[in-house]
Amino acid sequence: MVQLSRICFRKYANFVDNLRLYVHGGSGGMGLPRLGGQGGNGGDVWVVASKTTTLKKVKDKYPQKRFVGGTGSNSSVRALKGAKGTDKEINAPVGITVTTDDGKIIGELNADGERLVVAKGGRGGTFHSAFEPSKGQAKHIRLDLKLIADLGLVGFPNAGKSSLLTAMSNATPQIANYAFTTLKPEIGKLMYKDYKQISVADLPGLIEGAHINKGMGHKFLKHVERTKQLLFVVDVSGFQLASKTPFRSAFEAVQLLTKELELFKEELVSKPALLVVNKMDLPDAEDRLVELREQLKNPEEFSDLLPDDMKPKNYLSFRHVVPVSALTGFGIEHLKSCIRESLDEAAETDSKAIHQERLKALMSNSHKLL
Ligand SMILES: Nc1nc2c(ncn2[C@@H]2O[C@H](COP(=O)(O)OP(=O)(O)OP(=O)(O)O)[C@@H](O)[C@H]2O)c(=O)[nH]1
């Protein structure tokens, strides 16, 4: 069998799993020496967890990525104690770690509505400070989505996801010839010769209608949100979930999986993805693979096979399409190197972006000093 993989790059960077922000607590207000009046404290900056947001939304809504608390009011004859400056709230998704620029953990947000102060406002001027106010804290912070694994296996039941993880890693997930063998994520580690490790989460099988919480539904899709990249797994000969449901070819399976993810959260489909075509040891597998590759090259043309409501808005183009047999071990080493390549590439793009941002911040700071 010829081992081939088609590399197809697509616009990357829609999925955001970390974000660097500038936060600055508001300055305090002036005290009033004549009457011993106290200036208001500056507003604090908070990060607040919200179920409905994503880091991508925060990034798009606040391109400057600057959050400054309100200034405290000065003490005056009418209001001897100045009012506190308004607090600034940054909405962030649930399941993030907040760290300082040098990696110190400020805290974590694990449930909707949880909040964390990230920059305190300055104190208002009082007798003790000769009525001079102080400035608020200023720093860069990082919001990092807590990931369960680098990659998540996405596929319909029985595609061979658990078998694949066993073939690639040290994990020993349950494997059986019936749907929904896997009920919770199992993490396997892929080991490389240079000691690099990549974690892969075996996830429960997805079914049509998962976005409306069918099968393991949302539970499953929540896990998919928390991986950097996706590893789609399809059975080269297609599948049929039950005798009442229609038979689906490998190509249809790919589009249905894409549609389910898209309906749940469009951002999910913008993650880099690889496609594993499993069970290449089965009869006719080679011919079916050729057919699948043809269809993937030109998905619009072949999507007539699907009812309209099952067609994804955008067809995924996979970074690699890798034929394997989890049973015989065929293609497994090649798959491991494709996975490595894809993650290394994304890490390089990320570190370039962070480097550029730091450079930009440095330049604007030095401008201010001049
Ligand atoms: N012939 C063949 N059978 C395979 C291969 N990989 C997996 N299988 C069989 O397919 C069946 C399902 O495998 P699993 O690994 O449990 O599939 P899964 O995708 O994890 O299924 P769920 O956890 O139910 O979603 C088992 O009977 C496996 O032995 C393969 O490469 N070739």
Ligand SMILES: [Mg+2]
């Ligand atoms: Mg399984």
